[in-house]
Amino acid sequence: xxxxxxxxxxxxxxxxxxxxxxxxxxxxxxxxxxxxxxxxxxxxxxxxxxxxxxxxxxxxxxxxxxxxxxxxxxxxxxxxxxxxxxxxxxxxxxxxxxxxxxxxxxxxxxxxxxxxxxxxxxxxxxxxxxxxxxxxxxxxxxxxxxxxxxxxxxxxxxxxxxxxxxxxxxxxxxxxxxxxxxxxxxxxxxxxxxxxxxxxxxxxxxxxxxxxxxxxxxxxxxxxxxxxxxxxxxxxxxxxxxxxxxxxxxxxxxxxxxxxxxxxxxxxxxxxxxxxxxxxxxxxxxxxxxxxxxxxxxxxxxxxxxxxxxxxxxxxxxxxxxxxxxxxxxxxxxxxxxxxxxxxxxxxxxxxxxxxxxxxxxxxxxxxxxxxxxxxxxxxxxxxxxxxxxxxxxxxxxxxxxxxxxxxxxxxxxxxxxxxxxxxxxxxxxxxxxxxxxxxxxxxxxxxxxxxxxxxxxxxxxxxxxxxxxxxxxxxxxxxxxxxxxxxxxxxxxxxxxxxxxxxxxxxxxxxxxxxxxxxxxxxxxxxxxxxxxxxxxxxxxxxxxxxxxxxxxxxxxxxxxxxxxxxxxxxxxxxxxxxxxxxxxxxxxxxxxxxxxxxxxxxxxxxxxxxxxxxxxxxxxxxxxxxxxxxxxxxxxxxxxxxxxxxxxxxxxxxxxxxxxxxxxxxxxxxxxxxxxxxxxxxxxxxxxxxxxxxxxxxxxxxxx
Numbered sequence: 012x013x014x015x016x017x018x019x020x021x022x023x024x025x026x027x028x029x030x031x032x033x034x035x036x037x038x039x040x041x042x043x044x045x046x047x048x049x050x051x052x053x054x055x056x057x058x059x060x061x062x063x064x065x066x067x068x069x070x071x072x073x074x075x076x077x078x079x080x081x082x083x084x085x086x087x088x089x090x091x092x093x094x095x096x097x098x099x100x101x102x103x104x105x106x107x108x109x110x111x112x113x114x115x116x117x118x119x120x121x122x123x124x125x126x127x128x129x130x131x132x133x134x135x136x137x138x139x140x141x142x143x144x145x146x147x148x149x150x151x152x153x154x155x156x157x158x159x160x161x162x163x164x165x166x167x168x169x170x171x172x173x174x175x176x177x178x179x180x181x182x183x184x185x186x187x188x189x190x191x192x193x194x195x196x197x198x199x200x201x202x203x204x205x206x207x208x209x210x211x212x213x214x215x216x217x218x219x220x221x222x223x224x225x226x227x228x229x230x231x232x233x234x235x236x237x238x239x240x241x242x243x244x245x246x247x248x249x250x251x252x253x254x255x256x257x258x259x260x261x262x263x264x265x266x267x268x269x270x271x272x273x274x275x276x277x278x279x280x281x282x283x284x285x286x287x288x289x290x291x292x293x294x295x296x297x298x299x300x301x302x303x304x305x306x307x308x309x310x311x312x313x314x315x316x317x318x319x320x321x322x323x324x325x326x327x328x329x330x331x332x333x334x335x336x337x338x339x340x341x342x343x344x345x346x347x348x349x350x351x352x353x354x355x356x357x358x359x360x361x362x363x364x365x366x367x368x369x370x371x372x373x374x375x376x377x378x379x380x381x382x383x384x385x386x387x388x389x390x391x392x393x394x395x396x397x398x399x400x401x402x403x404x405x406x407x408x409x410x411x412x413x414x415x416x417x418x419x420x421x422x423x424x425x426x427x428x429x430x431x432x433x434x435x436x437x438x439x440x441x442x443x444x445x446x447x448x449x450x451x452x453x454x455x456x457x458x459x460x461x462x463x464x465x466x467x468x469x470x471x472x473x474x475x476x477x478x479x480x481x482x483x484x485x486x487x488x489x490x491x492x493x494x495x496x497x498x499x500x501x502x503x504x505x506x507x508x509x510x511x512x513x514x515x516x517x518x519x520x521x522x523x524x525x526x527x528x529x530x531x532x533x534x535x536x537x538x539x540x541x542x543x544x545x546x547x548x549x550x551x552x553x554x555x556x557x558x559x560x561x562x563x564x565x566x567x568x569x570x571x572x573x574x575x576x577x578x579x580x581x582x583x584x585x586x587x588x589x590x591x592x593x594x595x596x597x598x599x600x601x602x603x604x605x606x607x608x609x610x611x612x613x614x615x616x617x618x619x620x621x622x623x624x625x626x627x628x629x630x631x632x633x634x635x636x637x638x639x640x641x642x643x644x645x646x647x648x649x650x651x652x653x654x655x656x657x658x659x660x661x662x663x664x665x666x667x668x669x670x671x672x673x674x675x676x677x678x679x680x681x682x683x684x685x686x687x688x689x690x691x692x693x694x695x696x697x698x699x700x701x702x703x704x705x706x707x708x709x710x711x712x713x714x715x716x717x
Contacts, residue, residue: 063168063171063172063175063183063187063197063200063201063204064168064172064197064200064201064229065140065143065144065168065169065172066140066165066168066169066195066197120138120141122134123137123138123141124138127154127157132157132158132161132162132163133158133163135154135155135157135158135161135163135166136154136155136158136163136165136166136169138151138154139151139152139154139155139158139166139169139170140155140165140166140169142154143155143169143172143173148173148176148177151169151173152170152173154166155169155170155173156170159186159189162193164189164190164193164194164195164198165190165195167186167187167189167190167193167195167198168186168187168190168195168197168198168201170183170186171183171184171185171186171187171190171198171201172201174186175201180205183201183205184202184205186198187199187201187202187205188202191218191221191222194225196221196222196225196226196227196230197222197227197229197230199218199219199221199222199225199227199230200218200219200222200227200229200230200233202218203215203216203217203218203219203220203221203222203230203233203234204219204233206218207219207233207237212237212241215237216234216237216238219233219234219237220234222234223249223252226252226256228252228253228256228257228258228261229253229258231249231250231252231253231256231258231261232249232250232253232258232260232261234249235247235248235249235250235252235253235261235264239264239268246268247265247268250264250265250268251265254323254326254327257330259326259327259330259331259332259335260327260332262323262324262326262327262330262332262335263323263324263327263332263334263335265320265323266320266321266322266323266324266327266335266338267320267338269319269320269323270320270338273320320342321339321342323335324336324338324339324342325339328355328358328359331362333358333359333362333363333364333367334359334364336355336356336358336359336362336364336367337355337356337359337364337366337367337370339355340352340353340354340355340356340359340367340370340371341370343355344370344374349374349377349378352374353371353374353375355367356368356370356371356374357371360387360390360391363394365390365391365394365395365396365399366391366396366398368387368388368390368391368394368396368399369387369388369391369396369398369399369402371384371387372384372385372386372387372388372391372399372402373402375387376402381406384402384406385403385406387399388400388402388403388406389403392419392422392423392426395426396426397422397423397424397426397427397428397430397431398423398428398430400419400420400422400423400426400428400431401419401420401423401428401430401431401434403419404416404417404418404419404420404422404423404431404434404438405434407419408434408438413438413442416438417435417438420432420434420435420438421435429455429458429459429460429463430455430460432451432452432454432455432458432460432463433451433452433455433460433462433463433466435447435451436448436449436450436451436452436455436463436466436467437466439451440466440470445470445474448470449467449470449471451463452464452466452467452470453467456483456486456487459490461486461487461490461491461492461495462487462492462494462495464483464484464486464487464490464492464495465483465484465487465488465492465494465495465498467483468480468481468483468484468487468495468498469498471483472498472502477502480502481499481502483495484498484499484502485499488515488518491522493519493522493523493524493527494519494524496515496516496518496519496522496524496527497515497516497519497524497526497527499515500512500513500514500515500516500519500527500530503515504530509534512530513530513531513534515527516530516531516534517531520547520550520551523550523554525550525551525554525555525556525559526551526556528547528548528550528551528554528556528559529547529548529551529556529558529559529562531544531547532544532545532546532547532548532551532559532562532563533562535547536562536566541566544566545563545566548562548563548566549563552592552595552596555599557595557596557599557600557601557604558596558601560592560593560595560596560599560601560604561592561593561596561601561603561604561607563592564589564590564591564592564593564596564604564607565589567587567588567589567592568589568593568607571587571589590608590611593607593608593611594608597624597627600631602628602631602632602633602636603628603633603635605624605625605627605628605631605633605636606624606625606628606633606635606636606639608620608624609621609622609623609624609625609628609636609639609640610639612624613639613643618643618647621639621643622640622643622644624636625637625639625640625643626640628640629656629659629660632663634659634660634663634664634665634668635660635665637656637657637659637660637663637665637668638656638657638660638665638667638668638671640653640656641653641654641655641656641657641660641668641671642671644656645671650675654672654675656668657669657671657672657675658672661688661691661692661695664695665695666691666692666694666695666696666697666700666701666704667692667700669688669689669691669692669695669700669704670688670689670692670700670703670704670707672688673685673686673687673688673689673691673692673704673707673708674707676688677707677711682711682714682715683715685707685708685711686708686711686712686715689704689705689707689708689711690704690708692704693705693708
């Protein structure tokens with residue numbers, strides 16, 4: 012008998028996972044300090060039993076019908092179906108664990124058999140239930156029929172179970188109806204499931220509601236499953252009722268419902284969840300493999316209903332629910348509690364949850380234990396987890412083991428993870444195997460991978476096919492690829508379609524793209540919209556753009572009067588915000604910023620700082636830096652070194668440096684050398700410098716011909 016609740020549970024995983032013997036992973040256990048010692052490592056089983064419940068009959072028919080308190084857990088342990096709390100391995104399964112209990116059970120059975128043979132109804136019901144749990148259907152049936160004939164509702168329910176096991180489904184339903192009408196919650200639950208299997212949802216809802224309203228945990232869970240299937244808001248109430256009675260699967264599904272309601276799950280490229288690398292990874296540039304961290308659970312905002320969801324995940328996980336342990340680990344990891352998250356990932360992974368093994372691998376990798384991470388990724392990948400296969404591929408690619416990396420990327424692709432094709436494209440591109448890279452990018456892009464679409468467009472653009480690249484950029488950008496939106500802006504800007512380019516730059520900037528924010532800021536500055544430009548420049552500068560920091564400093568610099576030289580005896584003035592931004596850009600190697608920082612330091616009288624920044628700029632190739640350094644050295648009396656820096660600046664096209672060299676040569680009496688530098692200064696300009704150089708050259712010429 013297949014139940015809808017079981018089917019929903021199995022479909023969530025997409026496949027069956029065979030139970031396996033845990034191998035020792037000493038390195039991983041050491042990393043987490045044996046935190047999982049003593050935890051239950053059983054795999055998940057469907058919470059709704061595969062067979063109807065057997066009510067453990069007691070001395071009176073009335074008490075036997077109270078299914079919420081008298082269901083047998085002994086039978087569930089023997090048959091593998093769930094007991095009253097929906098779990099296997101509960102304490103009630105220990106009835107045969109000791110010899111004393113066995114003797115007591117045998118004595119009790121003998122006593123009930125004598126009473127039943129003497130015609131006692133309650134004993135017939137108890138003995139029938141006992142034989143039924145044992146699997147002795149032939150021995151149980153006459154006792155159950157005898158007790159049923161005397162009006163025992165527990166016996167009627169159990170007779171239905173017996174007939175159901177023999178394949179007489181309609182006859183079983185008849186006896187369940189009799190027991191349910193008499194008030195048996197367990198029979199109402201079984202009858203409701205029977206009607207749902209037949210497609211009679213109104214009938215199923217009626218009987219499941221009867222069972223649930225009597226406080227029956229499995230009835231409440233089955234009713235919630237039915238209502239959730241219809242998207243009925245009442246499902247949460249009954250999941251909660253079942254969970255509060257200890258139903259493990261109900262606690263898990265209630266947590267998932269609360270989690271979904273608290274925050275939308277992220278969806279990536281072309282409507283597919285969790286595809287592509289994180290924002291900021293540049294396909295084809297960085298060569299980094301895409302590993303989908305969000306393939307597992309993603310916790311929403313850690314407030315309100317998500318906090319309640321965590322409690323239910325914890326309850327289900329504590330009862331051995333491996334997927335609940337997985338989600339609980341994800342919440343804890345997101346909260347910044349990696350050790351506790353690792354403990355729950357470990358429990359879930361050892362219970363056979365491949366996604367937990369994969370997540371544990373990432374946690375270990377982030378902690379610096381790459382070898383242990385590889386062990387868990389291998390275990391998850393062998394169980395069919397594409398994300399783990401991608402992680403292994405990336406690990407081997409980073410080690411230069413290209414063939415092994417390719418094998419794992421193909422395994423990821425075979426597991427249905429489109430990132431495998433994208434990563435194969437990255438691998439081929441890094442090896443200059445452009446046709447193969449294009450093939451894999453195209454395959455992933457057609458499957459809906461937005462970053463593969465962007466990478467394919469980049470490849471086509473590099474080959475000169477701008478027409479072919481544009482639709483792939485558009486498709487990736489529309490699907491949410493920030494890099495594609497930025498690249499589309501570059502494409503339109505190259506065609507002088509500034510309005511269209513700005514639209515895509517703004518879209519990428521809104522998603523946090525640093526270079527796009529810089530482009531938007533520069534465009535707004537060109538329009539004269541300084542306030543709005545400043546906002547974008549601050550975003551770009553905060554994201555690490557040296558050019559944005561320099562331009563932001565320029566905006567702030569233009570608003571303040573130029574500082575005068577400090578008066579004698581006054582303390583050195585503090586740095587302004589604009590100077591701090593200049594310094595941030597300078598520290599990132601921005602040459603113009605280095606020159607500007609040097610100028611500001613010189614204006615404050617900080618000659619040492621000015622010389623340091625001028626020298627850094629000059630050594631990086633800045634002709635202005637070399638010229639200013641020469642001026643500073645000349646003032647300090649080091650004309651010989653100043654001449655060296657002016658020569659470098661003049662040879663790089665700095666007219667003022669050439670004029671300074673001409674003046675220096677004239678002062679030394681080197682008239683021909685002075686004429687040569689004058690000619691160079693006239694050639695380089697600007698106009699003011701050219702005019703002065705021309706006058707000096709004429710004077711030197713007259714001196715030579717006098």
